[in-house]
Amino acid sequence: MIPYYELPLRQTLTDAGQPLQLDFIEQAKLLLEGFSGVKVEVPARLFSLRALAERDLEGAVAMLRAVFPAMRAGRIEVVCLEEGRLEPFVQIRVRTPAKWSAPIAEELAGRAGSIEDLGADAGYQILVAVAPLEQLRAFDGWLSAKSDGTAIAEYRFKEYRPRAA
Numbered sequence: 688m689i690p691y692y693e694l695p696l697r698q699t700l701t702d703a704g705q706p707l708q709l710d711f712i713e714q715a716k717l718l719l720e721g722f723s724g725v726k727v728e729v730p731a732r733l734f735s736l737r738a739l740a741e742r743d744l745e746g747a748v749a750m751l752r753a754v755f756p757a758m759r760a761g762r763i764e765v766v767c768l769e770e771g772r773l774e775p776f777v778q779i780r781v782r783t784p785a786k787w788s789a790p791i792a793e794e795l796a797g798r799a800g801s802i803e804d805l806g807a808d809a810g811y812q813i814l815v816a817v818a819p820l821e822q823l824r825a826f827d828g829w830l831s832a833k834s835d836g837t838a839i840a841e842y843r844f845k846e847y848r849p850r851a852a
Contacts, residue, residue: 693844694726694737695766695775695820698744701734704757708734711758715751722747737766739777739820740842742827765821773847774819778803781814781830783838788812790833798822799851817845 705711712734716727719736724743728735738744741763748760767774779800781791785807792802792814800818807813823842830838 689726691726691728691737692766692768692847694739695844696738696741696744696763697728697735697766698738698748698763699733699735699761700748700751700758701761702755702758704755711755715755718751718754719747722750739844740827740840741824763824765824767850768847772850774821774850776817776845776848777820777823778843778845779816779818779823779826780841780843781816781838782808782811782841783814783834784810785812787834787838788814791830791838792816794826794829794833798826819848819851 700715701708702711712729715734716729719725719727724738724740725747726737728737736744736747738747744763752758765775779795781795783791788805795802795814795816795818798818799822800816802814802816804815805812827840830840
């Protein structure tokens with residue numbers, strides 16, 4: 688089981704169509720059981736989803752919205768520790784056609800990422816970088832648009848580090 692701190696993205700959900708939020712919470716928990724990359728959190732009678740990648744939250748919210756059309760999703764937030772002094776860093780592995788590797792490496796560097804490894808696999812370039820998760824917001828959308836949908840990113844929680852001053 689993945690601990691919550693390794694899923695540092697959080698999004699709170701409510702359903703205006705349900706008079707009792709506890710009913711919504713119980714039904715939504717059942718629907719999301721086993722949903723890849725997302726964990727349910729229910730602090731103080733709120734319903735929150737935790738994930739490492741924005742696309743996992745977006746997929747879970749889309750599925751729930753099909754069942755609960757009046758559901759409202761709060762903004763996605765990056766959860767820091769120690770009153771915001773520690774921020775989550777992730778390792779990102781991008782598999783891309785070679786022609787996109789240089790622009791992707793530049794984009795990662797521009798998002799405070801540091802390239803750890805470059806390699807090749809079955810005609811694709813593999814870039815491995817470490818970056819603060821906050822800087823990777825909307826990266827999947829950028830990556831898809833830049834590579835015409837041919838590149839894919841995989842995220843792995845790395846650690847919490849002190850925030851840059």
